[in-house]
Amino acid sequence: MILQVPEVLELAFYLGLLNYFLGNLIKALPIPITTVKKIGLGMIKDSLAIWILASSFTLILNTIEYVRGVLGISWTPLWAWFGIQTATIIGYINALKALGSVLGGFLGSVVGPLISSAVSILTTALTSIMALQILSVVVNTRGVEILALGIVLYSVPLRIFRRSGSLLISFIVVFSIALPGLPGFVEFLSTNIASSEASAVYSQGIAYPNIYVRDLTGSPMGYGLLHFYDVDIEAGDGEPIAIYPLSINGSIVMRNISWGLPVGRNLTAVLESVGWLFRYDKTISIPSSCIYSRCDIKIDLPGVMASDSIHLVIHTPRTLTEYYFEKRISESGGEIRLLLNVYGEDNVTITYPESTEIIEVKLNGEAIDIEPVREWSWYGIRGYDASIHIDTPGLNEIVIIYRKGEIGLIDLPAKGYASSLMGGDPIIYFLGTAITTVFLTLVFPTVYLSLLVMGTYSLARFLEGR
Amino acid sequence: MEIIEFIRQLTLQVMVAAWGIFVLTWIVGWALRGAPIPITRVKKAGNSLIEDAIWAAFWLAMGGTIFSLISYIVSQIGVPVPEPPNIMNQTGT
Known part of the structure; x- marks a missing residue:
């Protein structure tokens, strides 16, 4: 019933x-x-x-509405606040866990216990936020029923349930009016300690995907710097939001907490290598599932037709319609055979470091001489661009035979997305923000709730007539 | 609803019982007051019984009136409150 x-x-x-x-x-x-x-x-x-x-049942409900309207508070900002705080805490927990797995050795053994206690406090904060969320949902959606129940309990003869009835009534009155004011209260208390900008960015999430850069033939492009731009903010120009060096096998494995990429934003990538910038023609949007699980992002650069990592890079000619390729590559050298279909006169540019020796270039079976048209220098590597001129549109065959030399390890700089957000040491940042988050989501709401409980109790005493 | 019906029946019975008890108390009160016992305390007890019974009868009779008065006053206050002034717009400049 x-x-x-x-x-x-x-x-x-x-x-x-x-x-x-x-x-x-x-x-x-x-x-x-x-x-x-x-x-x-x-x-x-x-x-x-x-x-x-x-x-006066409707009078009470109207008064609650009225007071809330006068104070200018409503439920919607509270839901939004809960969402942001939950996302922030989950983001921090994930980031701290990632940090714990990245750090090893002595540093790991020192920071490890700190991280685990920070994670446990954050989990408590998450639980408290969820409890608050449930409380607010109950007050918002079942407030009318609870108020009616309070009145009925209040009415039972001989004052049997008068106390619980008045507690229920005052609970609904106080919490309906004041609970939505929680974000305002927390904001008021925490104006100085909250790093709201960073947490707002962080709440959208940072992912640490594995990135693979390849040329059109699917070969990995090693030795390069991959720049990431936010398409929506800078229209693809301006400052890159992140720069990561590619390993020799053309991949970026994000083992550093200060790296990472933003989730859900439209990014574009540009590869800087051998004195050239190769633009990726598509936008990358990292799904939020990448925050929690491993994911791979493959970038096929349209500007590179074929390559032998850094030893030889063949650019895509402008009028290329289709092509066929054969590669025979060994430790010491290689032979690349390309069958190109071009629709106009064109130039095929090849780029190589000075350690690479071009032994022979054949165009349609005839050996041709190529001369360097440009000299470049890039992070201590020097090299040349040369160009092969194609006179006749249609099918052309190019064979390049080369010998490659040793290229030492080069030190490429990185600009981490996460560290640029944090503006400092990630460990200190994370522990500091973890404490801030705990204050925002655990301490201040507890203080506020105890104030409300005191208010509820006083109102209940008044209703009880004591 | 069964429970509401039950409470209504109970209230009705209690009301009938209350009227009955009023009559009983009134009679007992007069009986004590008029009894040929020369003790002042007994007389006074009878007097207070009559007084209480009369008051109870008065409130019993006034019950409906009191409730409709309360309902009327609350319904006059309980009309929906006008929208509060919008504070956000005023502080906008």
């Missing part, structure tokens, strides 16, 4: 009437004892309070 709100109020009204007649009955009892008479009089007075409460 489920009572609807009007029926519950009707019940409260009849209970008040019962109270009233019971009080009169006790008062009329032929027992000349003052205590008994006083009980009767008290019940008559109670029934007046019950009638006032039961008939």
Whole structure:
């Protein structure tokens, strides 16, 4: 049997009437004892309070609405605040866990316990946020029913459930008005300690995907710097948001917490290598699933037709329509045979470091001489660009035979996305923000809730008539 | 609803009982007061019984009136409150 709100109020009204007649009955009892008479009089007075409460049900609801309107608080910002805090805490927990797995050796053994305790405090904060969320949902969606239930409990004769009834009523009144003001309270207390910008960015998430850069033939492009730009912010120009060096096998494995890429934003990538910039023609948007699980991102550069990592890079000619290739590559050298279909006169540019020796270039079976047209220098590597001129449109065959030399390890700089957000040492940043987050999501809400509970208790005492 | 019906029936019975007890108390009160016992306390007890019974009868009779008065006053206050002034717009400049 489920009572609807009007029926519950009707019940409260009849209970008040019962109270009233019971009080009169006790008062009329032929027992000349003052205590008994006083009980009767008290019940008559109670029934007046019950009638006032039961008939002012809509008045209470309207007053709650009115006070909330005057104070300018509503539920929507509270939901948004919960969402942001939850995302932030989850982001920090993931980042700290990633940090724990990245760090090893002595540093890991020192920082490890710190990280694990920070994670456990953050988990507590997450639980408290979820509990608050549940509380607010209950107050928001079931407030009317709880208020009616409070009134009915209040109305039970002989003050049996009067205390719990008045607690329920004052709980709904106080919490409906004041709970949505939680973000404002926390914001007011934390204006100085919250690094709101970083947490706002962090709340969108940072992922650490594995990135593979390849040329059109699918061969890995090693020795390069991959620049990432945010398409929406800088229209693809301006400062890159991150720069990561490629390993020899053309991959970026993000083993550093200060690296990472933003989730859900439109990014574009540019490969800087052998004195050239090769632009990726598509936008990359990293899905949020990458935050939690391993994911791979493959970047096929349209500007590189074929390559032998850094030893020889053949650029895509402008008028290329289709091509076929054969590669025979060994430790010491190689032979690349290309069958190109071009629709106009064109140049095929090849780029190679000075350690590479071009032994022979054949165009349609005839050996040709090529001369370097440009000299470049890039992070201590020097080399040349040369160009092969194609006169006739249509199918052309190019064979390049070369010998490659040793290229030492080069030191390429990196600009981490996460570290640029944090502006400093990631470990200190994370531990510091973890403490801030705990204050924002655990300490301040607890203080606020205890204030509300005190208010509820005082109002309940007032309703109870004590 | 069964429970509401039950409470209504109970209230009705209590009301009937209360009227009955009023009559009983009134009679007992007059009986004590008019009894040929020359003890002042008994007389006084009878007097207070009559007084309480009369008051109870008065409140019993006034019950409906009191409730409709409360309902009327609350319904006069309980009309929806007008929208509060929008504070956000005023501080906008």
